[in-house]
Amino acid sequence: MSMPFYVAPEQMMKDRADFARKGISRGRALAALSIQDGVLLCAENHSRTLRKISEIYDRVAFAGVGRYNEFDQLRIAGVRHADLKGYTYSREDVDARSLANQYAQLLGQTFTHELKPMEVEILIAEVATNSAEDQMFHVLYDGTINDESGFTVLGGAANSVAEKLDQTYEQDWQLSDALKAAAEALSHHEKDAHENSMAVSGVADLEVALLARNHTGRAFQRIEGDELATYLRG
Amino acid sequence: MTLPLFEAGGDPGPNFAALLSVAGLTPPVPASPTDQLNIVHATTVVAIRCSEGVVMAGDRRATAGNLISHRSIEKVFPADRHSGVAIAGAAGPAMEMVRLFQLQLEHYEKVEGKALSLDGKANQLGMMVRNNLPAALQGFAVVPLFAGYDTTRDVGRLFQYDVTGGRYEEREYAVMGSGSLHAGTVIKLGYQPNASTDTMIDLAVSALYRTAEEDAATGGPDLVRGIYPVVAVLSVDGFQRVEDTEVEHRFRDLLVSLNNEQANTR
Numbered sequence: 001m002s003m004p005f006y007v008a009p010e011q012m013m014k015d016r017a018d019f020a021r022k023g024i025s026r027g028r029a030l031a032a033l034s035i036q037d038g039v040l041l042c043a044e045n046h047s048r049t050l051r052k053i054s055e056i057y058d059r060v061a062f063a064g065v066g067r068y069n070e071f072d073q074l075r076i077a078g079v080r081h082a083d084l085k086g087y088t089y090s091r092e093d094v095d096a097r098s099l100a101n102q103y104a105q106l107l108g109q110t111f112t113h114e115l116k117p118m119e120v121e122i123l124i125a126e127v128a129t130n131s132a133e134d135q136m137f138h139v140l141y142d143g144t145i146n147d148e149s150g151f152t153v154l155g156g157a158a159n160s161v162a163e164k165l166d167q168t169y170e171q172d173w174q175l176s177d178a179l180k181a182a183a184e185a186l187s188h189h190e191k192d193a194h195e196n197s198m199a200v201s202g203v204a205d206l207e208v209a210l211l212a213r214n215h216t217g218r219a220f221q222r223i224e225g226d227e228l229a230t231y232l233r234g
Numbered sequence: 235m236t237l238p239l240f241e242a243g244g245d246p247g248p249n250f251a252a253l254l255s256v257a258g259l260t261p262p263v264p265a266s267p268t269d270q271l272n273i274v275h276a277t278t279v280v281a282i283r284c285s286e287g288v289v290m291a292g293d294r295r296a297t298a299g300n301l302i303s304h305r306s307i308e309k310v311f312p313a314d315r316h317s318g319v320a321i322a323g324a325a326g327p328a329m330e331m332v333r334l335f336q337l338q339l340e341h342y343e344k345v346e347g348k349a350l351s352l353d354g355k356a357n358q359l360g361m362m363v364r365n366n367l368p369a370a371l372q373g374f375a376v377v378p379l380f381a382g383y384d385t386t387r388d389v390g391r392l393f394q395y396d397v398t399g400g401r402y403e404e405r406e407y408a409v410m411g412s413g414s415l416h417a418g419t420v421i422k423l424g425y426q427p428n429a430s431t432d433t434m435i436d437l438a439v440s441a442l443y444r445t446a447e448e449d450a451a452t453g454g455p456d457l458v459r460g461i462y463p464v465v466a467v468l469s470v471d472g473f474q475r476v477e478d479t480e481v482e483h484r485f486r487d488l489l490v491s492l493n494n495e496q497a498n499t500r
Contacts, residue, residue: 055344073239079344080238080253087250087337088235088259102237218340 016117020141023119024066025156031165031182032063032123033151034134035173038213039125042182045207053209055220057082057094059127061211065155066120066141074103074122096126100137100145108143117141121154127211127219131171153185161185176231179208179223183232250341251334251362261330264372272298273373276309276328277451278413279320280441281381282421283406284434287390287469288381291438292320293413293446294461295453305456310464312473314339317355317382318466322411324374331362331376338362352384356393356401364399379410383468390468413445413452420444431467435476438465439484455485 030043030052041063043052052071053063056078064071078099086094103122111117118141126135136148146152151169153162164185173181183206208223215221223231238253246252254260279292292309295302310320311332319335321328338358343349350358359380366376381392393401394408406425409418420441426433442463446454455462462485465476 049347051347054347076345077237077239079341081235083250083337083341083344084238084253084257084259085235087254087333098235102235106237106239 013112016111017142020111020117020119024121024141027065027155029153029155029157029161029186030063030065030123031151031153031161031186032125032136032148033165033169033173033178033182034131034136034149034171035175035178036131036171036213037175037178037210038215038219039127039134039136039211040175040178040182041123041125041209041211042179042186043207044186044205046205048207051207053207055079055209055218056099056124057086058091058217059211059219060094060096060099061125061209061220063123063125063154064120065122067118070118071120071122074106074118074120077106078103078124096124096135096137100124100139103139104143104145106143107139107141111142123152123154125211127213129213131213161188164188175210176234179228179231248342248345250338251365253341254334261327263368264374267372271373272301274298274303274325275451276307276322276325276411277453278409278411278417278442278445278449279309279322279379280409280417280421280438281320281379281392281394281404281407282425282434282438283390283392283404283427284431284467285428286431287383287467288318288392289431289434289438289465289467290318290320290379290381291435291442291463291465293442293453293463294456295451296325297451300450302453305453305459306461308464310466310475311336312466312475313355313359313380313382314343314349315472316349316385316468317352317380318468318473319359320379320381320410321376322378322414323376327366327369327374328376328378331366331378335359335362351386352382352391355382356380356403359393360395360399360401362399363395363397367398370397377410379408381468383470383472385470388470409441411452413442413449416445416448417441417452431469435465435467436484436488439463439481440488443485443488455482457485 028044033040041053045052054075056062062075062078082094122139124137128134136152138146138148138152151165168181210221212219212221274296276296281288281290290310294306296304296307313319375397379394384391392408393403407421424437446452462478462481465481467474
């Protein structure tokens with residue numbers, strides 16, 4: 001019988017974290033901003049069908065970066081969790097916090113116990129009646145959960161995008177201003193990134209959705225095509 | 235509640251009812267006939283095609299045997315943005331079916347990222363009615379009407395069902411419930427193909443009024459308490475409920491014209 005090689009736990013965790021980070025940093029960035037009109041989610045995405053941003057429930061949205069198949073599996077589990085909870089209790093009882101905790105548990109569990117950690121970073125956002133109470137939970141590949149306020153950026157080159165946004169961000173932004181700023185911050189990093197010199201060419205590469213603040217029922221709205229172009233121009 | 239995760243083989247896909255059964259939340263079927271129980275029943279609902287799409291309406295009365303159990307229940311609901319469902323039959327299971335149907339459509343849309351086609355929705359509802367058959371045999375029959383605006387064909391469509399889950403698309407109008415005979419006759423006489431939405435709302439209102447005169451289980455307009463039938467229009471703009479105040483106006487106009495008719499014949 002062969003003896004398994006001894007690997008120090010510190011080393012093992014570091015290797016796993018490096019592996020996950022490498023996978024995530026290859027992906028494109030995604031920004032979420034709490035503004036006057038609601039919570040704006042804005043991502044670079046070449047595909048119009050394989051979405052990074054989606055609806056979970058009335059006031060809750062999901063966004064993921066990294067490996068598509070992994071975060072899409074998480075998204076569907078989230079939709080199921082929310083719909084089952086809303087059915088069992090009431091629609092009001094579905095919230096982002098409990099879902100984010102569930103995700104953190106799962107990602108943490110996978111990180112330590114499975115062969116391979118998930119190469120994803122996800123965001124669960126909930127819109128409230130005023131922007132001070134909006135919730136944005138940023139969950140990392142190892143189950144670390146951050147409660148963000150204002151804005152947050154996920155994915156590759158998140159730091160440079162966040163720095164750029166930090167200079168301009170205002171909580172009482174209108175949708176159009178916020179969209180322009182987010183699109184610019186995202187494309188700014190694209191110009192800097194040496195491995196990918198293609199700049200965001202505008203509407204075609206942006207995936208945008210809004211959790212509309214003044215909306216009863218399902219608040220999730222995609223902003224696409226002509227509508228998006230109008231906001232980016234106006 | 236933990237995150238529902240599944241192995242590839244046992245994944246329920248976008249089917250919410252299947253997810254419920256995995257979670258053990260499917261309601262039990264009654265084991266024996268329920269003759270002794272005085273179950274609450276919801277009654278007359280109608281759906282009429284019009285130029286813009288479909289008008290749906292339902293009275294507000296629920297009965298348990300010979301008693302009125304509720305004066306203001308609602309029997310016409312939005313199923314999703316572009317479709318609506320109206321129910322007649324045992325009120326409890328019917329409400330549950332509507333809730334499940336609404337969730338089924340929403341769940342599909344969220345998981346798949348795309349709404350079901352109108353035919354897909356109509357089939358889904360048929361399946362739910364069929365699954366209810368064992369309960370129907372025990373006295374819990376639920377028979378819905380389904381109507382929606384078909385965004386791919388740009389036309390309003392309506393469907394009626396029988397207790398076995400049979401799905402029948404109607405071209406002009408459909409009625410369901412205890413007062414369906416009377417409501418159907420009024421609508422049959424007043425129906426005009428491609429009539430304006432306005433005219434068809436009036437026709438639905440008048441049908442429910444006439445039915446309430448003949449059928450004890452159908453409630454007429456309650457001018458004292460301000461309770462009026464639920465009327466909704468399904469058009470390219472989606473499901474839109476007609477304001478109570480507008481329905482009230484239409485009833486008052488109807489009463490005035492009926493009064494005048496009576497005065498002229500005396």
